[in-house]
Amino acid sequence: MALRAVEHSQEAANGLKEKVLTLDSMNPCVRRVEYAVRGPIVQRALELEQELRQGVKKPFTEVIRANIGDAQAMGQIPITFPRQVLALCVHPDLLNSPDFPDDAKRRAERILQACGGHSLGAYSISAGVQMIREDVARYIERRDGGIPSDPNNIFLSTGASDAIVTVLKLLVTGEGRTRTGVLIPTPQYPLYSAALAEFNAVQVDYYLDEERAWALDVAELRRALRQARDHCRPRALCVINPGNPTGQVQTRACIEDVIRFAFEERLFLLADEVYQDNVYAEGSQFHSFKKVLTEMGPPYAARQELASFHSISKGFMGECGFRGGYVEVVNMDAAVKQQMQKLRSVRLCPPTPGQVLLDVAVSPPAPSDPSFARFQAERRAVLAELAAKAKLTEQVFNEAPGIRCNPVQGAMYSFPRMELPPRAVQRAQELGLAPDMFFCLRLLEETGICVVPGSGFGQREGTYHFRMTILPPMEKLRPLLEKLSQFHAKFTREYS
């Protein structure tokens, strides 16, 4: 900032005009946006990687990016069948190649038939290729035990983020005390806080109960809502299940409570269910909001508004880079749905390769197909390894003094709580840093391990956490967890 001031005065001295677009004159809502998952700590990790490449000596030989749920960057091998289908769609000359199984070819031909000009290079309709929307609807029906799903309620998207932002955007209105409030969990995935800041909506925090494995408690929802009504108009409730960053899987009873609460309080429900395939803990099971809502019958089934999000970036595929996902809207007003369609059309269409991978994700090879066995084996191997890593993470962290980790029932992250000595907290404050940010920066500098401080997701005042993915390869994960625990012990000694 000092440097900027000098520049400004020099410019003034030279008679030059200030820039049109400056920090002071830009969109203030954008300035307020924060996104810790790719924030300053990741910037620093990138710099460290560059220094390592340039031969600068460090106390570590590689940076481990455990900050983001990016499975393939951590070495997960792509599932073969979806990649085969996509390669065939991208370069249809391969349909004559003997190197591809018949079912991959049939699938690619079926998809290309449904594309404009029989090519992925054409725009699809804005909601996505109609046939793929139909396949998604059938997937949802199978998942939910036969409860009908209407393809016209499915909008394909550029990753789930895109769809989440679209639905939030529809909800945002009002000014001052009539501004739209949206209830989001604390801790949360910071896409939510970022989008609400960008739209100048009011973020209403409800706290998950760390003592009960990050359970969602309706009494806490009620408290948050009551307080929020003093200064905004709460209109929506976001739930992330399985939880990000917290890894809990909600019980059916809890989901029923949430639905009753949303209905009584007239809140539009956003169910972030992108980790629906990532459930590991024994006794845990994924229940979709759509299914529970429907089975609850009247008045909920036909009235409660819901948007449920899914993605190809997570699950067993981990195809983050392709940016595929969808939202299913339930009980949405028909005219609003038209408005949503219109809004989506301005951006033309979601990327077609992501649509293709989504199609395979929702309609995998059938038992009679030649690719069935391989696909199932690969899928199972990925999910089994994730389950083992979830267990290992919880176990190693809970052996470390001063660290306590709830079970990682689902998703891809641990969110352990750590004790930080008062002198460390004080030092952080002197540096103008959140105490857990201070810890994570020191961890990165000394070990090369990149994790995100809990302050980037929200946490109860005076508690400190970090989010670490469970994605590093098995042979690296245990040493990593131990190194992190040891660093915490050393850090604690240093500031005691």
Place this chain on the structure above:
Amino acid sequence: MALRAVEHSQEAANGLKEKVLTLDSMNPCVRRVEYAVRGPIVQRALELEQELRQGVKKPFTEVIRANIGDAQAMGQIPITFPRQVLALCVHPDLLNSPDFPDDAKRRAERILQACGGHSLGAYSISAGVQMIREDVARYIERRDGGIPSDPNNIFLSTGASDAIVTVLKLLVTGEGRTRTGVLIPTPQYPLYSAALAEFNAVQVDYYLDEERAWALDVAELRRALRQARDHCRPRALCVINPGNPTGQVQTRACIEDVIRFAFEERLFLLADEVYQDNVYAEGSQFHSFKKVLTEMGPPYAARQELASFHSISKGFMGECGFRGGYVEVVNMDAAVKQQMQKLRSVRLCPPTPGQVLLDVAVSPPAPSDPSFARFQAERRAVLAELAAKAKLTEQVFNEAPGIRCNPVQGAMYSFPRMELPPRAVQRAQELGLAPDMFFCLRLLEETGICVVPGSGFGQREGTYHFRMTILPPMEKLRPLLEKLSQFHAKFTREYS
């Protein structure tokens, strides 16, 4: 609306609550968004296609969608080399296949090396794969005769639309009479009006001069700016060159005038240059704003803020479905650029397949590469056919009485002006339709030809136009143009 009223009263009678999210309670800015290119006329085209499939008799056998610049949907064959590279990246087993040329394999290996986990399935950094940003920078340097381009000023995007919306978003601030105003051409590509409506910014129209082949006149910019300053704070000027929907290619002198104007009036420049490879007319040449700006020297070169957009959806590739593009920012304040980086990071990254195709678009095979000859031949064939179609379109329309078409110097559209008889105008008004919308709907119903009325792009009061792409295959284009002209004659007779 009548139906909705009945539903409401029934619900009230049943004691049911209204939905949380309705037309009345939703985001009013989203309601104001309009996007004609995929508007009601395209909805109707989709319905007609479905009716045809169901065997309903129509006066035509197929719907021709000349509403959107979607080359491959109209039968353009994808260029081989980029598709080969992408297929190899998607399914690296193919790197062992003898069916791919060596340069495609080398290129795919180089790209995969630059990706996280050497896979397209990993997120890239938010601004795009660093190596591809560097390739884009080198492309810009070649294009602009060696003027330097910094890869750190390049942000890859999900099509150009995504980048355009991001830059506009940064600029939007204020309320009431301090709201940000953005100058956009009339006629314009409706992404601009849609984004400004969504952001609650003020759309400031400047008119292109139809009498001078849609030239941009600084006197008109000045008029628009002066009037706008009464009710908003104009901060940015958008220019589309080559023009969409108007097809003009700006002269270097005109671009210099625009830059001087923007500098004097302190306007951030947005240069939509997605059709930079689509220049057909003899004597027309594309000049990038970046090049002109830099060659103008001080004070412009080092001060004038500019964002220039490009895309893989247009040009010779026409790879719309993959959603690839980029923006280069020039003279942007460093702190604002950081804010832009942060904002982009919330959406994680642009789709990697679009990044791969962009890489090939900006660094095609070199003369020594095995794929050079084929690539060049395919590229030239596409551009030569587009040039022939541009000429044919202008010619056939100008032979039709009551239709007048400026030369299609570039881009992919004609935007002819047509006379409509007063009785047709009156009939349209009775139906609550814009007169050219009425014409285009009748055209669609009777001939299956889908074009977009000029009212969706903006036009001078009392003039009527339509936008038609030049993309239908050559053998269909002439009959199509004649059919449209004949329909116009018939329509004119009918209402005279």
